[in-house]
Amino acid sequence: MEELLADFVAETREMLEAVGGELVAWEAEPETGERLDAIFRFVHTVKGNCGFFDFPRLEKLSHAAEDALADCRNGDRQPDQQLVSAVLAVIDRISDMIDAIEAGEDFHAADDEALIDALSPDAAPSASPAPASSSDAATKGAKAASGPRSIRLPVNLLDRVMSGVSDMVLARNDLARRLRENGDQPTIDGPFERLSAILADVRDAITRMRMQRIETLFTSFPRLARDLSNELGKQVMIDVEGGEVELDREMIEMIRDPMTHIIRNAIDHGIETPSERLSKGKREIGLLKISARQAGNRITIAIEDDGKGIDGERVLAKAIEKGLIDSEDGARMAPAERRRLIFTPGLSTAEEVSEISGRGVGMDVVRANVERVGGSIELDSTIGSGTRILLRLPLTLSIIPALTVECGGQRFALPRASVEELVSGKRDHVEFAQVGDSLLATLRGRRVACLSLADILGVEARKSVEDATLVLLRLPGGDLFAISVDQILDHEELVVKPIAPAVMGTGLYAGTTLLDDGSPVLLLDVAGLARDADISVDTRTPNEADEDKAATDADAPREPVLLFIGLDGRRRAIRMNVVSRIESLDPSAIDISGGGAQVVIGEHILPLAGLGEGIPADTADSAKLGLFRIEDGQSEMAYAFSEIIDTAAIEQDIIPSESVGEIEGLTLIGGEATELVDSHWLFASHARVARVGEAPVCRLPLDDPWSRQLLRPLVEAAGYRVIGQDDDEDAAIALAAVESGGETPRAGRVIWLRSSPEAAVDGPESIYRYDRAGLIAALGDARSGGGR
Amino acid sequence: MNQLLLIVTIAEREVGICAAEVNSVIALDGVTPVPRAPDYIPGLTALRSRALTVIDCARSMELADPVDLSGPGERNAVVIEYDEHLYALLVDGVSDVMEARTQAAPIPGRLAPGWQRCGNGMIETDAGPVLVLDVGAVVGGPLAVAA
Known part of the structure; x- marks a missing residue:
């Protein structure tokens, strides 16, 4: 509602500006019909919009003006100077009211009746209220400037500013290098530091400017689902969640096609016809659930259906039939690996090519597109009960955290999102085994294919694989492999630019960027490296795979958690799957009353925990306050923290705490004792506020x-x-x-x-x-x- | 106002590049190789904090062996923007800017396949006729046509 209101205010302002010129012209020659039309349209639109909102005064005013102008248009009345003044006065009043609405104040100024009366044809030619407008003008301008204002901008202008800022960062890096080369120059270094800080701020602000709610993408899906299901004679209900998550505008455009494709697939191949569903004891209507959530600087989008799932056997059979893999390899594959074959180029499992899918654009293209923006795709499917596809995406496109490595005397960058672990060949006792042409490395009981980056790139390595440093990389499908590099250099935030098509054609690179020293460096495409070396799946034998699985099962529970520091300064962890979103808020949004704390987020009021033992005084001092929004599926609440440390997994047993309370127990994470927040207790003790008096x-x-x-x-x-x-x-x-x-x-x-x-x-x-x-x-x- | 042509030497021939397409002419300095890239791409270079893809024009037209950048001597490159990417076209030399006297016309006579592919016709200048380079074909390389 708030957004609609903001739109209304913005639109009315825009029209007011446009109509301003018309008004002056109309005042000069009241007889001109065109001017009259423009002004009439304005008051008419304002009146119409008021119907949506609850602005009786605004509606009454605009209605009165509309009536008077309509009479003129019909020729029932001749516009005269007096009418012009009266209409001007009304429009000024509308403008004042809009200011008040935007500021969220009540508008108290003089009564509207006088203005409305002045519109009537037989109004006494009084001292018209029009002069008030001109004398007000100065103060009005000042007032408008003080409140928050919005403007509309063409998106490509924003893009230009963004790319300009990216270039500025690069130019700054270049300058920094030259300054370093020339040694200390105090007179220049100071201002340069300042420039750097300002640039960082600007970049931050621009990035936020380009953020858009993912809603803009999601809103088209219900329609898509409806059209498709009609066409296919299926019934699909679509459930969209998390539309308020914000994402880079460009990123939204980049994932539009992949997501559309996944949804088409889900409806075409996943969800069964109503009769089929009934015979399987499911509801006639298939459910397609799309949700987005943000964790740190990554967004996870899940697309879930309750259809028939992906049959690994059929995918495998198809892949063998098409000669994509040989049957022996296939027989050794684990079910999850078989399903993952749908991401292989040249495979389509559709029984017959239908109108909707099977147009030669397969899941391989979807995967490639998602990877191109630095994201990854995961697949999870159970035969008979549905498929879930997870897209993990970075928040912005152009700045990628990367690891720079050296190989053959040259530097390369790897997207940090794919880097699982760094291992030193010698120090960490990695065992190598040569099997045929390929080298396998065993890391902590896990055997992965090991590639030499130098061999892939055809350059000469400075070190043998055994001496080199291994970078363990995770493929988007979840498989691991290692590449050996001569040296690990640094972690850097890189502004990545697209690369010329001819270089892109090698399939090994994802982009290029300039380092601080001004030299170009290539960003390696992790999936491309694996493709080049023909590893698409783990090289484990089934037995090993089973063993590994048993081992991980024994390690359980490995639940993902978020590590953070509470407001009381203690190290805590909260289970990731209850956290729906992370927010940063002004402490003024917190309201403490009657023993309970609440926080206002957007249009929601949520119970708030994590403030500690009634020490909210602290929070008032801090500028911004971090909040987890946590959810149990029915109710939502917030938990305050001061700082996020990292994401981690619970690896050790949890030692339950003595008393029942906010802390479930202690566990070791990253070698440090960490308190685990008891989400169950939180909901049990806080969320009841929200549940009091079950809503009718x-x-x-x-x-x-x-x-x-x-x-x-x-x-x-x-x-x-x-x-x-x-x-x-x-x-x-x-x-x-x-x-x-x-x-x-x-x-x-x-x-x-x-x-x-x-x-x-x-x-x-x-x-x-x-x-x-x-x-x-x-x-x-x-x-x-x-x-x- | 007649079209201007930048006259460069590629594989010992003089050819023209439409001056409107040219951003600047630079002395090539420090090229980062791109392993596994086609052999007409010696690597990347940086210009005012932007990365340029270096194109070995003679190799792209299959008129010479890949250039050896490790040798001594300064090398000139013409910076152009094509399809939103920046390229540095490596040439043997940059000689002059000429005014075009005619519109581009088909070239009479036979040409080597590379010139055939990357030529955009012939234009008369005060110094005689020159072949006009189709930069898109040059940066696309020999593979672009095969594909």
Whole structure:
């Protein structure tokens, strides 16, 4: 709602600006029809928009102006100087009101009646209110400038600024190098430091400017799903979650196609026809769940369906049939590896090529596209019960954390997201075994293929593989392999630029960038390296694979956790899977009352924990406060922290704490004792605030857009939980349109809405659907009635 | 206003590059090799904090063996932007800027295949006719046509 309001304000402002010129021209010659039209359109639009929002004064004013102008347009009235002044006064008042709305204040200034009266044809030629506008102008300008304002910009302008800033970073690096070469120069170094700091700030701000809610991408999917399922005679319900996650605009564009493709696949190949589903004991309607969440500087998008899953056997059979792998290799593959074959180029499992998929664009292209933006793709599927595809993406495209390595006297960069571990061949007692042409390395009982980067690149290594440093890399499918390099150089944040197509054609590089010393360096494409060396899967034998699996099972629980420092300064960990989002907030958003703390995030008020033993005084001092938003599937709450350390996994047993409370127990993470936050206890003790007085249920015809978009927020604001027409749950009340003519919805009580202001004579008792006051009153009545 | 041509020497021939396409002419300094890249790409170089892909023009037109950059002497390169990428076209020499006297016309007579592929026709200048280089074909290399 807030966003709609901001749009309304922005749009009205824009129109006000445009109409400003027209007004002056109209004042000079009131008879010109064109000017009149433009002004009429403005007040008309304002009036229309007011219907959505609750601005009775604004609506009344614009309505009055519209009426007067309509008379002029119809020729019933001649515009004269007096009318012009009156309209000007109204428009000035609208502009003032918009300012007040934006600032969130009530608008108290003089009554509107005088303005409205001045519009009528027989108004006394009084000292018109128009002069007020000019005398106000200066103060008005000042006021507008003080409030937060927004402007609209063409996106390509933003892109240009962004690329300019990236270039500036590179130029700065270049300058830094030259300064270093010339030794200490105090007079220059100081300002240069300052310049660097400012540049870092600007870069940060620009990056944020380009962020867009992923909603903009998600909103097209329900329609896509609907069209596709109709075409295929399937029924699919789409559930979108986490639309508020923000992502680089360019990144959103880059993943649009891959995601569309995955959704098509899910509906075409995954979800069965209704009859098939019924015979398998599933609900007729297939569920496609799309969710996004942010953790640190990465975004995870999950696309889940409850269809038939991916049959590894069939994928394998197809791959063998197409000669992509030989049957012996295939027989040794673990089920997960077989399923992962769908990412192999040249494979499509569709029984027959259908309209929707199988157009030669396969999952291999999807994978390649996701990898190109520095992301990875994971697949998880169970036959008969569904498939889940996870996309992991960096927040921005152009700046990639990288590891620089040396090989054959030359430097290369590896995306840090793919780097699993660095191992020194000698020191860490890695065993090497030569099998045929390939070299295998055994690291902590795990055998992985080991490639020499020098061999792949055809350059001469300075060290033998055994002496070299190994970089353990994770392929997007989850497989590991190692490459040997002469030396590890540094961790750097690189501004990566695309590379010329002819170089891209080698398939080994993902981009290029300049280092601080001004020399170009190539960013290696990890998947490309593996492809080049023909490793697509782990080289473990099935036996080993089983053993490894047993070993990891014994190691359990290896739950992923987030390590952080609490407000009380203690090292803590929280289970990753309950954290839905990480926010940073102003401490003023926290409200402590009656023994409980709450925090306002966007439009939600969440119970807040983690403040410690009632020492909120601390929090008021800190500039910003970190919050985890945690979720148990039904309710949501927040947990405050001061700093995130890292992500980790629980490797050791948890020593339960003595008393029941916020801390579940102690465990060792990274060699340090860490308190594990007890999420269960958190919800049990805090989330009840949100659950007090279970919200009454209201049934709405959600298939109707009007009900969904306009009515639903109103009903929810009145404290109801909304369910759809066909939900099995019992509802306390239901809202239904008189005109729908449908049967009475199942509910304790039904409120009928009519679309015309006048009640039909023979219909049931009903409320006009824009009668906001009446509707709210009725909802309130029903609620107090329902509480009995 | 007539079109201007930058006259460069490639494989001992003088050819013209449309001056409008040329960003600058630089002395090539410090080329980072790109392992496994096609042999007409000796590597990357940096210009004002941007990376350029160096193109060995003579090799791209299959008129000479790959250039050996380790040898002594200064090498000139013409910086152009093509398809949103920056390239440094390695040439034997840059001699002059000439005004075009005519529109590009087909070349009479036979040409080596490389010239055939990368030529954009012939233009008369005050110093006689020159072949105009199609930079897209040059940066695409011999493979681009095969594909």
